[in-house]
Amino acid sequence: MTGTWLGMPPFPEAARKALGDTQLRTNLRKATGTIRGKRAAVVAERADWEALRVAGKEIKDRTLHNLDTYLEQLERNVTAAGGVVHWARDAAEANRIVIDLVRAADADEVVKVKSMATQEIELNEALAEAGIAAYETDLAELIVQLGHDRPSHILVPAIHRNRAEIRDIFLREMPGVTEALTDDPAELAAAARAHLRRKFLTAKVAVSGANFAVADSGTLVVVESEGNGRMCLTLPEVLISVVGIEKLVPTWQDLEVMLQLLPRSSTGERMNPYTSTWTGVTPGDGPREFHLILLDNGRTDALADDIGRQALRCIRCSACLNVCPVYERTGGHAYGSVYPGPIGAILTPQLRGVTADEVSPTLPFASTLCGACYEVCPVLIDIPQALVHLRAKAVDAKRGKPSAERAAMRVAQWFFGSSRRLRVAQRLVATGGRVLSRRGRIGRLPGPLKGWSGARDTATPPRRTFRTWWESR
Amino acid sequence: MTAREEILGRIRSALSTVDKTETVVSRDYEQTIEGDLVELFAERVADYRATVVRTAADRLPEAIAEQLAHFGISSVVTPADLPAQWVPHADTDAPPLRVPALDATDGVVTACAVGIAETGTIVLDAGAGQGRRALTLVPDFHLCVVRADQIVGTVPEAIARLDGTRPLTWISGPSATSDIELNRVEGVHGPRILVVVIAGAPEEVPQATRMSSISTP
Numbered sequence: 192m193t194g195t196w197l198g199m200p201p202f203p204e205a206a207r208k209a210l211g212d213t214q215l216r217t218n219l220r221k222a223t224g225t226i227r228g229k230r231a232a233v234v235a236e237r238a239d240w241e242a243l244r245v246a247g248k249e250i251k252d253r254t255l256h257n258l259d260t261y262l263e264q265l266e267r268n269v270t271a272a273g274g275v276v277h278w279a280r281d282a283a284e285a286n287r288i289v290i291d292l293v294r295a296a297d298a299d300e301v302v303k304v305k306s307m308a309t310q311e312i313e314l315n316e317a318l319a320e321a322g323i324a325a326y327e328t329d330l331a332e333l334i335v336q337l338g339h340d341r342p343s344h345i346l347v348p349a350i351h352r353n354r355a356e357i358r359d360i361f362l363r364e365m366p367g368v369t370e371a372l373t374d375d376p377a378e379l380a381a382a383a384r385a386h387l388r389r390k391f392l393t394a395k396v397a398v399s400g401a402n403f404a405v406a407d408s409g410t411l412v413v414v415e416s417e418g419n420g421r422m423c424l425t426l427p428e429v430l431i432s433v434v435g436i437e438k439l440v441p442t443w444q445d446l447e448v449m450l451q452l453l454p455r456s457s458t459g460e461r462m463n464p465y466t467s468t469w470t471g472v473t474p475g476d477g478p479r480e481f482h483l484i485l486l487d488n489g490r491t492d493a494l495a496d497d498i499g500r501q502a503l504r505c506i507r508c509s510a511c512l513n514v515c516p517v518y519e520r521t522g523g524h525a526y527g528s529v530y531p532g533p534i535g536a537i538l539t540p541q542l543r544g545v546t547a548d549e550v551s552p553t554l555p556f557a558s559t560l561c562g563a564c565y566e567v568c569p570v571l572i573d574i575p576q577a578l579v580h581l582r583a584k585a586v587d588a589k590r591g592k593p594s595a596e597r598a599a600m601r602v603a604q605w606f607f608g609s610s611r612r613l614r615v616a617q618r619l620v621a622t623g624g625r626v627l628s629r630r631g632r633i634g635r636l637p638g639p640l641k642g643w644s645g646a647r648d649t650a651t652p653p654r655r656t657f658r659t660w661w662e663s664r
Numbered sequence: 665m666t667a668r669e670e671i672l673g674r675i676r677s678a679l680s681t682v683d684k685t686e687t688v689v690s691r692d693y694e695q696t697i698e699g700d701l702v703e704l705f706a707e708r709v710a711d712y713r714a715t716v717v718r719t720a721a722d723r724l725p726e727a728i729a730e731q732l733a734h735f736g737i738s739s740v741v742t743p744a745d746l747p748a749q750w751v752p753h754a755d756t757d758a759p760p761l762r763v764p765a766l767d768a769t770d771g772v773v774t775a776c777a778v779g780i781a782e783t784g785t786i787v788l789d790a791g792a793g794q795g796r797r798a799l800t801l802v803p804d805f806h807l808c809v810v811r812a813d814q815i816v817g818t819v820p821e822a823i824a825r826l827d828g829t830r831p832l833t834w835i836s837g838p839s840a841t842s843d844i845e846l847n848r849v850e851g852v853h854g855p856r857i858l859v860v861v862i863a864g865a866p867e868e869v870p871q872a873t874r875m876s877s878i879s880t881p
Contacts, residue, residue, distance in 0.1 A: 249690060380841055418801065477831060
């Protein structure tokens with residue numbers, strides 16, 4: 192992790208700030224409400240939806256359980272089709288490979304297709320440092336880039352912005368845009384089209400990610416809506432794709448499952464407007480050079496965890512964000528990572544390490560464990576199970592260090608350790624409770640108990656405990 | 665140690681306790697669908713606010729000409745191997761037009777490889793009558809001819825017909841975005857107008873029928 196996400200506050204702190212932003216909450220409620228409705232409608236059309244989810248899960252499990260074999264197969268097939276395969280242990284290595292390739296192509300700018308992997312490795316910042324300008328071409332990424340902002344959603348990084356805010360950003364940052372621009376979404380899209388057109392037609396190098404990489408054919412797949420992906424994948428001379436090692440599927444046939452699950456789960460469409468697939472290079476059609484960078488960057492650590500591993504099945508649809516009651520209220524920035532929402536809460540601590548920074552250990556707690564995310568996940572990731580597992584890891588990592596919670600537990604342990612001590616404790620609680628009680632309830636308490644009691648009443652402990660009643664029978 | 669060896673090594677040690685027998689993938693989802701596939705295809709393509717036209721195969725050139733006239737398309741480019749009688753006055757992409765020339769062209773007319781009824785998708789595979797990928801991307805208007813016998817019911821049927829090693833473009837409606845408040849808006853970087861002409865057997869459709877249309881953006 193470098194600049195962009197460095198020093199982000201822990202989730203509870205960031206969430207508290209986000210909750211105070213009423214504009215943000217209005218924007219998110221509207222957007223997530225819209226998408227939930229659309230997804231539900233297209234999923235309901237399919238009587239075989241559960242069978243598709245099971246197949247999706249099994250395909251990804253099959254991939255992960257034999258990842259080394261499939262990666263080698265992919266490498267052979269991409270190479271045979273005229274592509275070049277690179278391997279990157281971490282973000283710095285991946286960024287260095289991209290920079291070297293751009294320089295070798297004698298270019299000082301690249302056009303980019305929206306890609307979570309390049310967000311994760313903070314490629315744009317690394318390119319800027321190397322004097323290479325990166326132009327985001329996805330509309331939402333463009334809004335984020337022009338707004339000097341951070342992404343807050345996997346699919347729609349500018350989901351926290353409404354149309355009026357987007358118009359203001361365009362007016363401020365887009366050369367040639369005048370006051371005549373309204374906040375009509377169609378007009379805003381047209382402005383983005385005009386802004387990027389020349390870049391597309393003249394760019395020498397493009398950088399993309401991939402939604403899927405097919406081992407048995409060596410094919411890469413990009414699923415998109417606007418056509419910016421097609422532009423980047425087709426017109427430049429050199430194409431560089433940065434792809435996480437978990438993005439594989441074993442066979443060409445497996446795409447028949449993924450291409451049904453992904454659009455319905457992410458944008459709530461039967462099919463997204465454009466899907467491009469390519470295998471190496473095709474003479475006379477598209478880029479003359481194709482480089483595939485296979486990225487680890489913490490994925491093998493997640494792979495080693497029997498419960499955490501399932502997070503690597505993720506196909507980045509963002510359905511779990513859209514149904515999450517926590518995400519809907521705090522927005523994506525509070526998660527302090529490119530991967531927000533429920534999937535981010537289990538992916539980020541695994542990719543970075545649960546104790547890597549201030550944010551990571553707080554993320555597994557950024558959930559009510561309601562399970563809505565599991566119900567919509569197209570590849571059946573049991574997010575609540577992984578959250579609980581990672582909570583245990585976060586707690587384990589702190590063992591041995593003094594904390595109020597730990598001290599309280601130690602005291603409780605001592606009292607529960609003998610029946611005599613428990614009896615004393617019960618008597619103390621019964622008396623103390625009556626002193627603090629108002630109308631049969633204990634309200635807000637002072638000191639370290641404030642956090643818990645601020646929003647919860649406790650019933651007054653009964654005058655007689657079960658034991659005293661039992662003994663008096 | 666190279667990055668490749670190190671990553672593969674990490675994977676192998678991460679999976680050392682995992683059962684390596686291949687997970688069987690249960691494919692209990694629908695492979696085919698029943699009903700009038702051409703009708704369903706036309707309906708679903710129109711749902712994306714593309715224009716859908718049905719015509720008898722022997723009236724195809726007239727149907728294409730009508731659509732070009734309707735949308736005011738005067739300069740047209742076609743793949744070199746598209747049947748010449750489909751668009752008699754078109755420029756062919758041989759030798760390949762340079763990008764600025766393509767950008768200055770009003771529209772493109774192509775054939776396709778497969779149509780998928782359930783999702784309203786057309787797939788181009790750079791095969792006969794389809795040309796290279798840039799051809800159907802840069803001009804702002806794309807008219808695609810789908811023969812009724814090219815329409816399959818489902819995504820699995822399409823995947824089975826397609827060759828993964830060819831460069832494919834799956835198209836479901838005109839270019840669109842959901843990036844502003846998650847509402848779908850048509851018309852961003854790809855062609856803003858998509859016209860799909862379904863060419864049936866001559867006896868099937870007596871005359872051109874207009875299924876639906878949108879006004880020019």
